[in-house]
Amino acid sequence: MAKMEVKSSLLDNMIGVGDMVLLEPLNEETFIDNLKKRFDHNEIYTYIGSVVISVNPYRSLPIYSPEKVEDYRNRNFYELSPHIFALSDEAYRSLRDQDKDQCILITGESGAGKTEASKLVMSYVAAVCGKGAEVNQVKEQLLQSNPVLEAFGNAKTVRNDNSSRFGKYMDIEFDFKGDPLGGVISNYLLEKSRVVKQPRGERNFHVFYQLLSGASEELLHKLKLERDFSRYNYLSLDSAKVNGVDDAANFRTVRNAMQIVGFMDHEAESVLEVVAAVLKLGNIEFKPESRVNGLDESKIKDKNELKEICELTSIDQLVLERAFSFRTVEAKQEKVSTTLNVAQAYYARDALAKNLYSRLFSWLVNRINESIKAQTKVRKKVMGVLDIYGFEIFEDNSFEQFIINYCNEKLQQIFIELTLKEEQEEYIREDIEWTHIDYFNNAIICDLIENNTNGILAMLDEECLRPGTVTDETFLEKLNQVCATHQHFESRMSKCSRFLNDTSLPHSCFRIQHYAGKVLYQVEGFVDKNNDLLYRDLSQAMWKAGHALIKSLFPEGNPAKVNLKRPPTAGSQFKASVATLMKNLQTKNPNYIRCIKPNDKKAAHIFNESLVCHQIRYLGLLENVRVRRAGYAFRQAYEPCLERYKMLCKQTWPHWKGPARSGVEVLFNELEIPVEEYSFGRSKIFIRNPRTLFQLEDLRKQRLEDLATLIQKIYRGWKCRTHFLLMKKSQVVISAWYRRYAQQKQYQQIKSSALVIQSYIRGWKARKILRELKHQKRCKEAATTIAAYWHGTQVRREYRKFFRANAGKKIYEFTLQRIVQKYLLEMKNKMPSLSPIDKNWPSRPYLFLDSTHKELKRIFHLWRCKKYRDQFTDQQKLVYEEKLEASELFKDKKALYPSSVGQPFQGAYLEINKNPKYKKLKDAIEEKIIIAEVVNKINRANGKSTSRIFLLTNNNLLLADQKSGQIKSEVPLVDVTKVSMSSQNDGFFAVHLKEGSEAASKGDFLFSSDHLIEMATKLYRTTLSQTKQKLNIEISDEFLVQFRQDKVCVKFIQGSQKNGSVPTCKRKNNRLLEVAVP
């Protein structure tokens, strides 16, 4: 299966533009904006064509990992986002594969990240080039040369805690396979003034601090040093400690690195001895001393320090002491000695220290070179890495800045030359018509400085060599004369000056218009620094030293080789080395890294636009873009171009069969890109304007989206269809299973129903049979039973007489008979008397005879009563009848009744027949007299009573006077309607008469009698038998009587006992008659 390869491009996911060449519109503002935008997104690298701009992030970014190295390894330059590794890879591969020597030029101001960049390049190359023990050792030595050089050549400055104070160029040499063989390091212009004096906030070179912090006590003692920075005049104290820097640890690292690089122990020791000597030189102090001839003279204050230095370096103390006091000038075989005053002595001391240190540094570089130099003589491929200070524009610019800026002018010049050359070569190679490019050529400035006859450096040398008084002012005057008309030179003093009134230009200065901007140089110190004078006495003293290293550092001190010619000035030395460097670089393929410092605070995330703008200006980056863009802004090989844009045209999408170039032609035609916008080279397409490229990119992006949509569409369709098919298939399976299941279920239902029906029918049948069988069985049983009973009856009938059970009944009946017999016989003997009131009756002997016993008692009583009644005569029967009547009428109704029971009813109490008194009366009455008795008649008016004879006959009731026997009243019984009496124990009673009758004219009668019960009973019986009507007898304690017309109420009350037992009667008023009953 073909592996799908996704080609990425710089153009993918760009933040801003990855290549400034593509910037539209191009001006300073957009340039800075683009840098800032990328910086804010941690994209610190940006291209200008093949130049890498690097903005110092001031913090570690995760973009240098071994994985990143692998990412960039063997990838095309434009394939990934801009990176220093891409440039390193490009350089290395071009060196290895195309046999082109390379140089990597890193520029930028102090703290912009040059040294870091050079280390990154070296580490990348080390990581990707060949492997193996030998190769690794070479690599290690090359890499370890850095810490040694940094310890001696770097220092903390206000701009950078690890600022390189020298320019460095390192050639790394490779064999034909690309394996490293070794290297050569060149150093430029160490800032040696730092040894004796440092600006505020800065330090001396690291090695001094490292030595004092990290050396063992023993080593310090040996070097006659003390672990105290403040003891040494040459060490600045205000920033002796640097944050985040461990000097002691670094010292060990440096010692270790020296060992790896190949320093012998004694060599390392000698180096430290020289360092110690330099340090101690600073402590030598002078005092003035007057001599007789009036010349100023100086004297060393404390010779102890001097003594120690001499011990350390094995110099004769006297020789050194003399060298600090005298200066010998030799001219034409003559020696003239002059004394040094204090200032001169200090100058000499500092000059010695500076020289000692800078020569030591050069020696170190050479020594390292010796170690790392390639061992073979075969032809080598070379990659040069130049880490040199960039353009410097300070407030006060002096000789050093002048030299540095000169170097940068030269670098710019070769950059332009090489860029243009490369551009031109490419055009030729690609067979594209060359169009002339307008650009600023700085050759004229280089000429102003380096011209051998009237260049500034040449004139400075001339001044320095001129006999007579030479000062910085005379030098400036000379410049003013010679360069007055030069376009790029400006000075207030020059004749016919255009700047006579320019106040920004002080008198002691001159100004040069560098390609990167105008720089004002203070002329002071130029002559001295150019001379770089070390008195011959001192160099001779040094040569005489017993210390081999020091001796070798001052070869001019050898009297045998005395050379009267002045040593070359600093300026001319530098010019020469720059020239060599340029020559060297010109033979190589250049790669540029332009470092930019985003802020002055060494702080992350801060992007100071004005600071960056300044750097962009003097680095000439815009110029750089313009040169690069002069012809065509963008070019790309046909294959990747077609690969990237083929989806924009039907013919090329998805595959183009023919050659890539014709594919691109078809594509561009189809897209109707104006012909003047592009050209076809041999292997590349050239696009004039970035706009066109971006149009292409936009189209591509749009098209990619469409394609993505298409893919998405097809994928979704496919997914839905697959899903649908699956569902359909599943549905069929499910329905099949379901149908089967349903059928099964239905079948089972039918089956079970059939079973149920079957079982019912079977049950029914079985029950039917069972019933029949049972019936048959019962019939059989019944027949059997009947037969059995029948037989039983027969048998019992036959055998009954023999049954014991019948005996019981007979015995029972017999016993019962006997008991009854006995009971009756006993009763006969126990009979009670025949008196009806006798309550005795024998007790019952057996419970079962209870009813019989009671019946017998009743019958006996009735019989006894009958017997008793049968004894009575008719007379007696009558009396008892009357008594019975009275009982029925009054018993329990009238309280008087009980007392009457015992009295026999006599009726005729008065013996009228016999008493003559009543003869007349007797005669008047023909009928039979039933009652004759005296009663008290109550007077109706007053209640008083009078005695009367009360007579009752069969038909009448008569009242007669007791005395005379004269009849007073006669009332037929039919006129008597009612008799009233009280319920109490009195004998009062009222006889009510029928209203309207004759007898009733005077009203009802009210009587009182001792035989009330008898009289009332007889009256009742007589009335009943005569009139066949029941006389109404009212028993009440209050009743009404009719007196003439009035109705009077008779009321019985409870009277007092004082009148005895006789009731009294009183007429209360018309309506009431009160009877008081005792």
Ligand SMILES: Nc1ncnc2c1ncn2[C@@H]1O[C@H](COP(=O)(O)OP(=O)(O)O)[C@@H](O)[C@H]1O
């Ligand atoms: N690529 C980088 N990544 C992280 N820090 C960096 C990088 N480049 C520079 N720095 C920081 O900036 C400081 C100064 O860098 P350096 O290379 O010494 O500057 P120069 O050599 O230009 O004076 C370094 O010490 C380091 O802290």
Ligand SMILES: [Mg+2]
């Ligand atoms: Mg540096």
